[in-house]
Structures are given as C-alpha cells and as structure tokens.
Amino acid sequence: MSELIKLKKELFNFIRPYLSSIIVAIILLLIVSSLALIGPIIIKRLIDVDIANGLYEGIWVSAAMYIAVKLATLAGNYFQMYTLQRVGVSIMCDIKLKLFSHILRLPLKYFEKNPAGKLISRIESDTETLRQLFTNTVMTLFQDLLMFAGMVAVMFYLSAKLTLILLLILPFLFAGAYYIQRELRVRFKIAREKASAVSKFLSEYIQGMQCVQAFNYEQTSKNKMGEHNEEKKGTFYFAEVLEIIFHNSILLAEAMTLSSVLYFGGAMALKKELTIGTLVLFIGYIRQCFEPIIRLSEQFNIIQKARVAAERIFEILSLEAEERAEGEISVASDASASFRDRIEFDNVSFSYDGGREVLSGVSFSVKKGEKVALVGHTGSGKTTILSLLLRFYNHTGGRITIDGADVSAMKLSELRKKFALVLQDVVLFPGCVMDNIRLLDDSISGAEVEKAAQSVNMLDFIMKKEKGFQTEVAERGSNFSMGERQLLSFARALAFNSEILVLDEATSSVDPYTEALIQDALTKIQAGRTSIIVAHRLSTIITSDRIIVLEAGRIVETGSHEELLAMNGHYRKLYEKQRAGVEPPAETEEASDGGFEESPEQLDAVAVMAGGFSQIETINEDAEDGLKNASAE
Ligand SMILES: Nc1ncnc2c1ncn2[C@@H]1O[C@H](COP(=O)(O)OP(=O)(O)OP(=O)(O)O)[C@@H](O)[C@H]1O
Ligand SMILES: [Mg+2]
16 A cells, blocks of 8 residues: 555655646636536426427527537637646656666666567556556546536435435445446456467567567468467457447446336426426436446546556665665766776686675776787587676675776766667667767767778678668668678777777678778777777787787686797687687698697788688778788798
8 A cells, every 4th residue: 555655655656746837727627527517407497488388489599599508618628738738648647758768777787677669668658557547547537526416416406306316226236336347357457468478479470570480480380370369359359348248238337227217207398396407407318327328338448557657666766776875985086087007806706696605706907008808619608707797796705996996886878878889799789870970979970980881891881772871771781791790889988989899790790891891990999098908809919919818707818919828728729719709620730730820910911811802992092901911821
C-alpha cells in the first residue's frame, strides 16, 4: 500500500507543472457534465409544458434550447479534451525524457540483463499507457461519476419513488458486470501473454532473416509459426467471445432496467404520480447511464495496465545512476586537468558475475606518449582491461589510477573525456556521416570533421557517396563496408581530439588493401598521443613501445616486439600462427627456423600483395611509400 502511495506521489511530481491547465480542464469538465444533464430536462419541459398546453412557441423555444445546449456541450468538450490531451502528451514526453536520460547513465551491467526491446517498450508503450490513463480513464471516470450523481439527484427530485426502485436494481447489475469483467480480465491477460510470445517469435525470425534464408530454414520457420498460431487460436477466439458476451449482457441489463422503468413508471403515470415528460427523462438518463458502464470495461484494463506501467517506470528511475561518484573525493577536481604522467594498473582483478575472475593480478603502466599494445587469445581479457579503464565496469580488486588519481573516485564524464575510444564493434547512429563523426557535438566544426576523415583515409570513400558528409547512415551502418565503418570510428576518435587513444581493434577481417589504409590511419592517430591498443592483427602493433601479452586474464609477457620474439614464448607463438595465415606454409617453416627478419612494412606488404596489388589506386602517399619500399627489398 505504501508502495502505491509512493507511486502516486512520484506521478504527481510529473503532473505538478501542469496543475493550472488541469484545473481549467476540470472546470470545463464540470460545465460539460452539467450541460449533459440539461438535454433530457428540456425534452421533459417540451412534453409536460409546451405540448400539454399547446404552446406552439414553447416548442420552438425548446427545440432551439436543445440545439444550443448540445452546441455548448460539444464546444466545452472540445476545449476540455484539447487542454487535457495537450497536458497528457506533455507529461508523457517529460516522463519519456526523464526515463531516457536516466537510462543513459545506467551502468553497462544493467543493459546485459535488460534487452533493448524491453527498455524500448518501457520508454514507448509504458509512458503511452500512463498518458491514456491520465487523459482518458481518470478524467472520464471522474466525469461519469459526476454525471451519475447529477442524474440521480435530478431523478430523485422529480420522483423519489421511481429513483429508489432503480437504485435497488442497479447494485445487482454492477455486481454482475464486475463479475464478468473480472473473468474477462484474466482471459485477456492470458491472451496478451500468448500474443506477445507470437511477436517475440516474429521479431527473432525477422531479425535473423539472412540466416533463415541462408540455411533454407523458411519452411520450418513457417511451420513453427503455424504451430504458434494454432496454439493461440483458441485463446484469442475465447477472449473475443467473452467480450461479446460482456457487451451483450450490458445491453440486456439496460433493457431490463428500462423495462422496469416502463412498467413501474407507466403505472405511476397512469395514477398521475408521474408526468409523461418525467418518464421520458428517466428513459433518457438511464440510456446515458449505461454508456459509461460499457466504457468502464475498457477502463478497468487501462487502470490495471497503467499501474504496472507506472511501477516499471519508477523502478527504472529508482535505479542508481552512474554519476554517483561525482565530486566524491577531493581528487575529482584533479581529474579535470589534462593527462600529465601515467596510467597505472596495480594488481587489478575483476569478475563480471562475482564468480570467475576474468582478470587477476594485472599490473602495468602506460607513460604519457607511450604506445602500448595488448595482445592475447580471444577471451583473454583485453577488452575487459579497456572497459575497466573507462569504468564501464568497476574493478573488483587492486587499483587503477591516472596521474595518481583513482579512477573509481573520478567524475565519469571527466574520466571519459580523456579518452578517444574506438570500440571493437563499431557503433553508428541514425543520422548522416557528419553527425556520426562528431556525435552532434557542435563544438567540433565541419572543417575539423573533414580533416579527421582525411587523416584516416576516409575522405575519398565519403566523397564517392552522392551526398558526401550528408549521406545518411543506414541501420547498423549497413551502407558502409566493414572497413569503412572502422575508418569512420577512427575519424570519430580523431575528431574528439582526446589525449589518450584507446582502441579495440575489430576482429572482423577486412581486405588487405583496406587493412593497409587502416594501418596508416592508425599511425596518424597515434602520432603525439598516448595510446593503448588491443590488436588482433599483430602487424598493427609491431612498432609499439611495449606489447603486453595476456593469457586467461593474466599478463604473461611484456616487452617490445623484438624482445618478445627473442623470448620465444607466447607472443612468438601468436606471431607465427598469424604469419602462417598470410604466407605459404613452406615459407613459414623456413622462417621459423631462421627467425624473423622481415620488417613490419614487409609484413604489411605481404598482406597487401595477398589481396592483389592491382586494386590499389587511391592509396595515400604514406602507405604507398611504405609498401613500395617493402616490396622492393
Ligand atoms: N559482459 C560480460 N559478462 C560476462 N562475461 C564477460 C562479459 N564480457 C566478457 N566476458 C568474459 O570475460 C572474458 C574476457 O573477455 P574479453 O572481452 O575481455 O576478451 P578479449 O580478450 O577482448 O577477447 P576478443 O579477442 O575475442 O575480443 C571472456 O571469458 C568473456 O567470456
Ligand atoms: Mg575484445
């Protein structure tokens, strides 16, 4: 119960700014409700006064009054609904925005447990349900109650006896309606759950269409859908039938009430206890009474749904957002200063789930200006190290410091501002290329974006598109090739001009030609920056100052390319494996006997040649020189 009160309080906070508009709507509602009562009174007057006394002019006046009242009702209704809908939509947008801005600050862990579809439905349909509750249900319910009370009062004034008879019948009708309604609700809930199972099925299959078609899975998918349908048919059908039964029983109840009024009222009219006009007024009111009862059935559902929606919305809003460390510790102010000295991982350990350690005892430091690379088998913890550095997750043991300040104590936005991050999976947003590079940050000029694109060898690709920088990026960037997407993410990192480059190289392979472009772009981004690079293609990092080799969450080797090769350990094995993938096996044999004498440029050249030299036309000068030298040797 206290939960419910809290819920109402929180909802009220959203409503508060619009209180004056809501009061206007309520006043209009009062006027409209009173006007609605007047219609049958005019008819009564027409019958009892004008017709009974043969007043021709009175009939004319009554008819005119009737239309005037109706017009006033419609106008009042219009303004009331207009005010209400405007407020409703505004409140809904406020809640949506608040929800989204809160979700933006939730820790990544949350998103692993809550799939996108679920969160989207929180933001989209739950807020919509609340709007409906506010604009339709609460207000109409209020109006219906008001009208009902008004009608009973008028009827009571005109004939207390007939009204009492009616009031005796009504409770039974309400009880019946409530019972059927309750049954319906349970059935509908089951039907809805089954329907959502169908839509989940559909969404999975439609999203995986390529796979479905590639594996000739169409017929099986169709059969599965058929099974789903068959299973649900009964439920859907039953719910619809119940709905008809409910509707018809209300109509029956209405007829029963009316016939009671006709019987008792008719008898009373005969005895002159009641005028004909009053009898007609009763009939008019009763018909008006039953409309809201029919409406009530839908409203029960909305109220129920809205309660769940509100609970879910506030559940998200009550989750702790990430900015909690804001200004927590005095070093936070230090964090805004530029990067001066070093990043230090000191005996860091981490586990995603509180169980298995994904990193243990990881210690290394990166001095300003250094180029450090992380290598290791898949799953060895490379991406995790980067995630901890940017505090997407909080490390569970040890210390991570930047210039001596613990990252856990830094304000997140300050911390992340230091880094230009290139993620392993390139993320592109809806919008044009320009917006995707500068992420709508207006402080980055168009010229800077172009320069960034030029530096990462992306300008030609962009300019080849009809609309250049204004080219819209399709969903998940599908109108750009894998390599182009990587270059775009480089351009983004470069445009933000942060001091430390953190790059998680994409595992997806690109053709050797693009690889050479990427390699060249990388060299340019690294110039004058501190960088930590996770590399899958070892050719990328041969020139690094230091290479850290990870194995199952531990550092097993550290050193320069040459030092590590000389160690004859993990790194050398990794390196040889990759080389074997590029060169003919016979040569690998020979090379592993005689050691590695090829320069990094040579290795790149081999890779490019494997992809066919003839393709290279627009390769930029730096890369071209490197390649020429290498292949000339
Ligand atoms: N969000 C997560 N929740 C739970 N476990 C995770 C999560 N992300 C990664 N892991 C696990 O942590 C370990 C290290 O993963 P990580 O992504 O750091 O590997 P990686 O070295 O970057 O691999 P790759 O070369 O394939 O990118 C893996 O065993 C992985 O299964
Ligand atoms: Mg990774």
